[in-house]
Amino acid sequence: MADHHVIIENLVKTYPGAQKPSVDHVSFSLPRGEMLALLGPSGCGKTTILRMIAGLIAPTSGAIRLDGRDVSSIPVYKRNMGMVFQAYALFPHMTVAENISFGLEMRKVGRAEREERVRKALDLVKLAGFGERKVSQLSGGQQQRAAIARSLVIEPELLLLDEPLSNLDAKLRDEMRDEIRDIQARTGVTAIFVTHDQDEALSMADRLAVMSAGRLEQIGTPREIFDRPQTDFVASFIGAGTFFEGKVAGPGMAVVDGLPPLRFVGEAAVGSPVRLMVRPHRLLLAGEDGQPNSFTGTVEHIVYRGQILTLSVRCGSRLLQADLPTHAGVLPQKGDQVTLTVAPEDVTLIGREAA
Template structure:
């Protein structure tokens, strides 16, 4: 797209001596101010992409266009990108203000202007008054904020974050998700962040690219990727799911061995092998609508707001998530009815022959 802020075209990285590419012909684009999550398991190539965009790794082939200019061969110091590392990479011998000012000093910004910009950056990340503190005096979340301030103070064309929350405890991770998203929205800086955590990607990104084995399996908004996964890998990696292989019988229906007939809202020609997905939280108690089944509760897991049921239906096992405030809840061994709306059954592709 010619008006995109960042365009990545057929980006490939093959390391010497390797027969497989770590990154294999990856394409995506970003509009100005957009935040993209690169999501996938360890070794899928997401960090390699981030480092090629940053200039820390040279691509084997492909183009990286920033505002229409190919920067793939530019050295890192000429790319004007801010990067937040997993380890924060702060200088322990410098105080907070000196850490934040480092990039400005390297760019030859006058001392008076440096002080003003550092103060604004610290205020942005809620660290006003912390400038004289040592890095060792900061909590994990404060160190994260300091690293973000150091990346933003140079007014980067791109902000790149590599697993930025992985070193924080669970409660602080949730808080920092909102903090980073808020900071990014207020500054309007185009951003890419790498994560293996689906909750981070779903809650923080404008769009997310799910990766496997060096390729992007699907790219879209969090809702598109979660509700309409393009492949079974994406469906399984993003959230829990019940998967059903069967044969389409036409009219938006499929015959599922061991279960019966399942109606869905998408179309597939009669006789076509299909794979269908139903998210556990989309399953309702009781006989409602088109798809309803009777089964026996085999196992229960209490998760606070959610009760997860394993239910034996015919020859199949179905996982259902029920809100714990929804009146009387089933117990192990009880026979219950389950319902699934056709709109909540997603066609994800053909079954293996």
């Protein structure tokens, strides 16, 4: 069994006067050296969880365990955690090196060791030679690197990042995703970061904890969350999809409104209602009708997205969305009749485990 470095047990936070808890009995664990994304919309409780783990907010109840030790009531400065804030929180009157060294000074680390650890931290985040610069002389991405270096130089047991990329422009955000992931992998530090950005979470994290209204909806690897969502919320929040309400007519087959029977992979009792989902990239152009899960219809709308062409296809009473690669030969035009197909294993049975 994996070494669970971080264990969150039944964590609750209810603010005075609030009718409902901001964090409602949340439990999860994280193996050593992995990166977890707390993902969800604004107000779902993800930042509150991060701040309770850091010790900035006291939980109403529950436990926060680090290496088997309950740190729920331990002061911030004794938790040995590094925190990277959304606005970086660098001291503008200090140089980059002084900012990075600050935590070591508070821990009474000797000058020679401080200087060596700061040098290594600057190298780690690709800021060698920037130590004597003022914070105001750094770009947004460089300030982010400096904030990460300041958090890592103390050699924390756990690295916490609150919306670490939200203040950066789109291109820099993409670059820093890779940078942060690379730094975390090279140091081996266990990390938890908060984000509302699906792409950010899917591309950076080893596992995702999806939050909604204070509750944990699902935790799993990026592929598990994307391909096998267990709740309607997770299915609709993570990526796009076409949803089908139906009734199981036989093993692995459901009758849905407005379409031929839809075949899927999974366990569901005959006669029971089911909710199914198909991701747009799973719908493919078929040469002809007659394949399993084939739907013929008319292209009503096309959106060009560079590498992807998104089609809205009217199949009877249903509108299906398909994402096709733009390099895939001759592509349909608006008004064309097309046949779409999806493999049964690519039809997601929401809320049940696939067989």
